[in-house]
Amino acid sequence: MARYVxxxxxxxxxxxxxxxxxxxALPRLGFAGVSDVRQGKRFEIELEGExxxxxxxxxxxxxxxxxxxxxxxxxxxxxxxxxxxxxA
Amino acid sequence: MARYVxxxxxxxxxxxxxxxxxxxALPRLGFAGVSDVRQGKRFEIELEGExxxxxxxxxxxxxxxxxxxxxxxxxxxxxxxxxxxxxA
Numbered sequence: 581m582a583r584y585v586x587x588x589x590x591x592x593x594x595x596x597x598x599x600x601x602x603x604x605a606l607p608r609l610g611f612a613g614v615s616d617v618r619q620g621k622r623f624e625i626e627l628e629g630e631x632x633x634x635x636x637x638x639x640x641x642x643x644x645x646x647x648x649x650x651x652x653x654x655x656x657x658x659x660x661x662x663x664x665x666x667x668a
Numbered sequence: 669m670a671r672y673v674x675x676x677x678x679x680x681x682x683x684x685x686x687x688x689x690x691x692x693a694l695p696r697l698g699f700a701g702v703s704d705v706r707q708g709k710r711f712e713i714e715l716e717g718e719x720x721x722x723x724x725x726x727x728x729x730x731x732x733x734x735x736x737x738x739x740x741x742x743x744x745x746x747x748x749x750x751x752x753x754x755x756a
Contacts, residue, residue: 581703585752587710602711602734609733611726615669616714622675623690626704638699645697646690663751664673 582631583660584639588648589620589667623647624660631659670719671748672727676736677708677755711735712748719747 590596598619606614625639639657648655654667678684686707694702713727727745736743742755 589710589712599711605734606730609730611730613716613726614713615716616712618712620710620712622677622708622710623687624677624704624706624708625702628701628703638701642694642697642699646693661751663749 582627582629582635584625584627584631584636584657585660585664586623586625586639586643586647586655586657587620587664587667588623588643588653588655589618591652591654594652620653621647670715670717670723672713672715672719672724672745673748673752674711674713674727674731674735674743674745675708675752675755676711676731676741676743677706679740679742682740708741709735 596618599617602619603614603617606617625642627635627639629635636657643655643657644650656665656667658665684706687705690707691702691705694705713730715723715727717723724745731743731745732738744753744755746753
């Protein structure tokens, strides 16, 4: 069994109202020194078989076709437990 | 500047309708071999100052007080670029 993580975030130039809402709420809860907050989605995808480049490519295709909107979002894929990859 | 990631996921025993919706859609797009999908939230928190245990604790407190619902969600915090921590 292989478990991959797909992280989907708004593109940097895209307005992120959810992130701004959190940024605005934090000082009211006593948190200082926060310069920015961005909010996105996280998917855990469990697949049959062992981790492989082929499975990684398949999960990447899921990211492109279903899990992210390429117009306003970037995504990255990594094997759970490993560091995140580059967003694209 | 320090950037931490807060990943928030539904507790394993909690129904995850969004994840189930994605699980159901994947075969219709030609993806086979997917045994489970879970969907959660991902926050990127940018703070003034350098990464430190104190900042990590502060971001963990944000996770508890604002970013997750402890009744139905678990969360983990890690410095961007490092592997994810344990969900709790």
